[in-house]
Amino acid sequence: MIVRDRPHGLALFFAMRGSVLPSILPALAVNVLFAGIVTVLHGEFLDHKIQVTTVPFSLIGLALAIFLGFRNSAAYDRYWEGRKLWGEMVHASRSWARGVMCYPTNHGEASAGPGRRSMVMTVAAMVHALRHQLRGTDARADLVRCLGDEAASQVVRRRNMPAALLQQAGQGLGAWLHSGQLDPQxxxxxxxxxxxLTACAAGCERIASTPIPFAYTLLLHRTAYIYCFLLPFGLVDTLHGLTPLVVGLVAYTFFGLDALGDEIEDPFGTKLNHLPLDALCVTIETSLREALGEENLPAPPQAERYVLT
Amino acid sequence: MIVRDRPHGLALFFAMRGSVLPSILPALAVNVLFAGIVTVLHGEFLDHKIQVTTVPFSLIGLALAIFLGFRNSAAYDRYWEGRKLWGEMVHASRSWARGVMCYPTNHGEASAGPGRRSMVMTVAAMVHALRHQLRGTDARADLVRCLGDEAASQVVRRRNMPAALLQQAGQGLGAWLHSGQLDPQxxxxxxxxxxxLTACAAGCERIASTPIPFAYTLLLHRTAYIYCFLLPFGLVDTLHGLTPLVVGLVAYTFFGLDALGDEIEDPFGTKLNHLPLDALCVTIETSLREALGEENLPAPPQAERYVLT
Amino acid sequence: MIVRDRPHGLALFFAMRGSVLPSILPALAVNVLFAGIVTVLHGEFLDHKIQVTTVPFSLIGLALAIFLGFRNSAAYDRYWEGRKLWGEMVHASRSWARGVMCYPTNHGEASAGPGRRSMVMTVAAMVHALRHQLRGTDARADLVRCLGDEAASQVVRRRNMPAALLQQAGQGLGAWLHSGQLDPQxxxxxxxxxxxLTACAAGCERIASTPIPFAYTLLLHRTAYIYCFLLPFGLVDTLHGLTPLVVGLVAYTFFGLDALGDEIEDPFGTKLNHLPLDALCVTIETSLREALGEENLPAPPQAERYVLT
Amino acid sequence: MIVRDRPHGLALFFAMRGSVLPSILPALAVNVLFAGIVTVLHGEFLDHKIQVTTVPFSLIGLALAIFLGFRNSAAYDRYWEGRKLWGEMVHASRSWARGVMCYPTNHGEASAGPGRRSMVMTVAAMVHALRHQLRGTDARADLVRCLGDEAASQVVRRRNMPAALLQQAGQGLGAWLHSGQLDPQxxxxxxxxxxxLTACAAGCERIASTPIPFAYTLLLHRTAYIYCFLLPFGLVDTLHGLTPLVVGLVAYTFFGLDALGDEIEDPFGTKLNHLPLDALCVTIETSLREALGEENLPAPPQAERYVLT
Amino acid sequence: MIVRDRPHGLALFFAMRGSVLPSILPALAVNVLFAGIVTVLHGEFLDHKIQVTTVPFSLIGLALAIFLGFRNSAAYDRYWEGRKLWGEMVHASRSWARGVMCYPTNHGEASAGPGRRSMVMTVAAMVHALRHQLRGTDARADLVRCLGDEAASQVVRRRNMPAALLQQAGQGLGAWLHSGQLDPQxxxxxxxxxxxLTACAAGCERIASTPIPFAYTLLLHRTAYIYCFLLPFGLVDTLHGLTPLVVGLVAYTFFGLDALGDEIEDPFGTKLNHLPLDALCVTIETSLREALGEENLPAPPQAERYVLT
Incomplete structure (x- = not known):
């Protein structure tokens, strides 16, 4: 995630980190080059003048506007829902820690069921495991830090690690319940x-595994490309030499919106505009350690060159 | 569901799987052919020139934009709500399994009520039964795998199988409760x-049985068809030979959006852009088997030629 | 509710059941006739040429688009919320039945409180009572079938029958609780x-009793009418003899959208595009009877000439 | 709230009750008068012709459309959320009454804690108190009717009457709990x-105390006014004598939408399009009295000259 | 937050407090000045006439409209969600106070666990602590007033003060539970x-720490600036001397919408259109003190020169 204030004045036009410009540059360059060729030839190919009025552009533009608006909202909703799910994990884990610390009776803690620290850190481990599952990275190091070597080894053999860790926490709860340390209520x-927490994990899986229907993406890409490559024919007779510039501007906004939708539609990756799952996991682990009364808390996550991963 | 990355460059224009193009091809062909005839005749039928300016197109286009935008959102909302309901079934069934495994006391399990495995697999069976009900297919094989032959035979005679299976799980719960194995809380x-789970099943039934009001669909189809078939008369005088091409492009986007809405409005079917209920059921069953401690889990569902069913 | 597949080809233009065309026909006919008169007179009344350019149409069209889009969404949201509330009644009543069948202990059932069947059928009666209240029809026959003659007579004297029936179910619950048959939890x-169920009933009352603010409806109707009746003056000079046709098309879409909003805004009536409350009530009653173990279930509701009431 | 069917035909144009026309009449009259002056002078002031093409109108119109659409939705969402909150109070109070009537044991009712009637009527009083708080009117008469003279006197001295009444109901609940009349669950x-109920009251306070950000309202008003007062200069050369009429129509829709947003943005007042809080309170009180078994229920609220307050 | 009625007539154009005008004035001035230069030079630079038709403006305008509409809604949704979260804190804290005052038994209060007053004021302190955390201000004074000097000193050393205070309240609850003063249910x-309350705090953190993806903001700013700086070239040939005025109007609405989005996107600050967190905290503290039976309540917060902080 990019964390910076809005640049002002001309700096606005030179900010590259977080911009979608790099990812659309090839298509944009081809399009502008094509517009240049059309301009030089005055729209004539093989002695045949290809002349398109602006009428088709407003007609196709209508459909394109519907598409872009719709996909934009759908992609952002996925992004924001992903963020909300992680926000719910923040508070569910804090409330879990409060429950672990406040409601079981003290007597007999050593004798039956897991210790409080172990119960809290199991949830911290679950959060890390979910992040690694979503990003396809290796959870082992984080699990070892939270659970110790042995317990971590058992967990990493499970296919769905977050579910396994939540079941482990549930077993601890059951042990406390059966030994009378915790009131059933x-x-x-x-x-x-x-x-x-189970619901948050399933929600993240849902977003990660279900893209916006492919046919939408396809129809949108096709319409945007056809639109922008036809555009020089419609503009060359009135704009003459300015045609490539204007085509470039229009294509920049349309391709840009399109690419941005592609990027934030799947918000759990590691691209610049994705959610900072690393930082969120650190925040959650820190909260849980503070609830346990630990003193040496990890440093708060800092953005590096405006980017929080 | 189509699972693939966005094709780039020219490949974009030749991707057919998941595109709506096949389903709109007949109407599109008729429309382009019609535009060709109008172009050849210069808009004259029986020595009478039919001339339409572009004014009506922007007027009707306004209503059409409202329609398409509205229906698009409504259809996608149904698609996404369907996916959310199945996501809820993922986590509700996992939490159910956690409850079954962690909270009843062990003593006396053999003597009263069903075993843990049977309680968990009843919910797995319910999920399969719901899928078969939504798709109108035969649930027997899946039920036998989950419940055994005898129990499956009793269930398939019920009209609403998912509800019957949930009631069966409830009876197990009641047996555990009355025998004191499970705390009432x-x-x-x-x-x-x-x-x-009952709510998810009812939500899926709701989406499957209640289409977007027919009058909307009708008004939208009619407006889109009239619009696209009038279009050649409005374009022929300014675009001449390019008329069929432009009409084809406009019709492709409008018919495409329309057909896409038709397809994803009812997301539980087996078309290419529908939800992958088979894969979701395998995911749920695998989760439940893993919660039971089984080792030989089914393979994760794989897309075949980009398609997950 | 209209239940049919989308008609194809020319059949699309002759489907009348479920179309809004009948309800807007008078206004449409007057509008087209008026456009015809304007065409014949070439826009001249009393030797005075009334000439309107297309400029005002795009200006008023802007406001009209906002209106139509807004009202369309608001009306459909009410329709869909109504459907959701009935879907919630489907699952709340099924979960109620599961509770009644599974969780009270068997001993002493005859001695204290109502029987299980009576508890389940009270909720079936409540659902019917709500439907009759929303549609202003007589609930007596359905109540007698569900509750018997005597109990039905007591209920019909109450002003708010659904609330009275839910209170009756609550009293049964209290009796079970106080006699120790049912755990307090x-x-x-x-x-x-x-x-x-109380919330669903109140939600339906809310939708039925609170229309979209009248001033919106008024402003929308007025703008749409003025727009369509001014239209011939703006078109006659460029479209000549085609003016009535184009005016008719534009008016069909605008009046149609408007009338459709009027129809589905209040979704509990008995018009063609309204919700099929009769069928939903049969579905709920059937579910409840199946939960009770009854064998002779009512036939599933069938659409008659595409219509489910 | 206006409760009437849609007027048809010409009656549509003469319906005044509930229309926003009265509140925008001054601004509209000034605007039309100004358009008339511009028309007479042919857009010339001090021998200088002020000529504006239609280009700026489509540019500013774009921003205006975004504004109006956004504010319209935001205002209606507030209106509808307000209605939903009152709908929740309807069902929460009914469920409260069901709880009071069904679940405490009868024995000892006289000896400990308040009577059932007092518990139910405290909630009825709370609903009235909230209405009076939102409208800034005097709650005393309603409180006396519900609670008796003495109890009402104590309540009216509190700053937040609804909260005080809910706390009173909570104290009754505590008394029943501590005396063993009511199961803790x-x-x-x-x-x-x-x-x-606490949440509904806080939600109503939220809507009443937090307007749509003032800067939006300001920007929207300014843009709409500038737009409509520039309009005559853009139209006078093509529409001539019809200019004031068209300006009036455009201004009617824009000012009307704007004024309507102002009106329903704060839905708890007593203007014609506001929510009928009086009627809702009568409905709630009647429901509660019926739950108590009272026979002489108040008459259902009736609209007077189409208006329900 | 600005709290004032809508100014009427000319006063509308001179209201500055709460307007976004001051923050966009520099960019606006540069833009109008640039338009003036273009006008004077008739669009000719270095003897080369730069002529842009209005076509590109409607094309780019399309993308701009999508952007502005989308970002506007997203920013306002964040604002309103922030307000809703604080509204939830209002009612959750009131319900907490009701619970503290009504449900523990009286006997033994002095002997075990904290007193009621301390439990209620801990939540008041939590609300203040959250506000100071969101605004980066010093919470000490408010904590001392609510908790006393000593307890406040312990809290301010914690990294996440709201979470620490909620854990403290949980510990009090645990003490009451274990001593039998409070029923487990x-x-x-x-x-x-x-x-x-934990969820509300996490929700506020979420909004404060996750901006709208930077790429959107960047793309929107760039498009809006390019649009407004190209505009004079498109208008100068038809509007002549009026060009700077019209450019100024268009830029005012576009820059204004953009700046307003920037402002309310992060609603917890202290700018004029931000949420009045100070006033909300006073409201909550007053409610809690009234629930405790205190008589000398703080004065209700008053707007100063239309502004509530």
């Missing part, structure tokens, strides 16, 4: 926190 | 999971 | 189902 | 109803 | 209030 409340 | 929490 | 869970 | 369920 | 209900 409060156990049920805490099970609801685990259910919320 | 935790039983209530687990009943809430069953209620969530 | 499960009783609370089942009371939550009654609260959901 | 059911007490918790009923406390959740009180929490819902 | 009611304790669970009250823990749910703490979970709601």
């Amino acid at each position: 409060l156990a049920a409340t805490m099970e609801n926190r685990l259910a919320e | 935790l039983a209530a929490t687990m009943e809430n999971r069953l209620a969530e | 499960l009783a609370a869970t089942m009371e939550n189902r009654l609260a959901e | 059911l007490a918790a369920t009923m406390e959740n109803r009180l929490a819902e | 009611l304790a669970a209900t009250m823990e749910n209030r703490l979970a709601e």
